[in-house]
Amino acid sequence: MSTLTLTLGRPTLADTVFSRSLATDITLVAAGAALTAVMAQVVVPLYPVPITGQTLAVLLVGASLGATRGAISMALYALLGVVGLPVFSEASSGISVLAGTTGGYIIGFIVAAAFTGWLAQRDWDKKFLGAALSFLGGTVVTFAFGLTWLAIVTGGTLEQVLAWGLYPFIIGGLIKAGIAAAVIPTTWKIATKFSRKQD
Template sequence: MSTLTLTLGRPTLADTIFSRSLTTDLVLVSAGAAVTAAMAQLVVPLYPVPITGQTLAVLLVGSTLGATRGMLSMLLYAILGIVGLPVFSEASSGLGVLAGTTGGYIVGFIFAAGLTGWLAQRDWDKKFLGAAISFLAGTGLTFVFGLTWLALVTGGTLEQVLAWGLYPFIIGGVIKAGIAAAIIPSTWKLSAAIASKRNQ
């Protein structure tokens, strides 16, 4: 008899710690949204797009939960912000944020979590190099959405949009991808070591 679950793909890091079930999946999806909301409050104010900790959270959530649960987690995060919970950067909320200069990044988080989760379900996150490539790809996908949205909202030139929404974030994006690429494979090794001890 199969257990009802939100994800049917290959197991991820979360599945080595928790048994798959609908209840567990709902808790993990909610926890992912909560972590992203908390990291959104780590802000370096810039106009028109601030530097935040959100992208690091997105990479970690996507990789840990997998494509389906990762995307659902980021979708929940976006919905919570739209309905008025202060989960966006600097405790902001509302549809106006999504329609504003940072809205594309928030939408991009959903797809970035999906991409990193999909790659994680194919073992890209078990070693540093694969994880780093996966997380850089997720970061890049976030910028594709963010920059396109920013251009539409501001009507800025390509150079302006890149100056506002990309150049200030390149170093931080690489650092965040590196941090995530160090955390996730190390956690896989720790999980494997714990499982080995349990089986002895």
């Protein structure tokens, strides 16, 4: 008899720690959105796009939950912000944020979480190198959406858009990918050892 669940495919880190069920999935999806909301408040103000901790949260959520739950979690995060909860950077909210200079990054979070989650379900997240490549890929996805939208909203030249939305974030993006690539494989080792002791 199968258990109803939001996730499809191969198990992820979350499935090693928690048994799959609809209630667990809903809790994990909500926790992922909450983590992203908290990390959004870690801000280095820049114009027109601030540096935040959101992208680190997106990588962790995607890898931990997998493609489906990771994408749903980020979609929930975006929806909560649009309806008025202060979950975006600097406790902002509303459709105006999504329509503004950072909106493309927020939409990119959904795709990036799905992408890193898909790779995690193929075991890319179990070792540092695979995890690092996965998280760099997820970061690239986020910036592809963010920069495209930033160009549309501002009407800036390519050089302006890159100066506003990419160059200041390269070092931070590499650091965040490195942190996630250290955290997730280490957590996998701990979770696997704990799981074996329970058997």
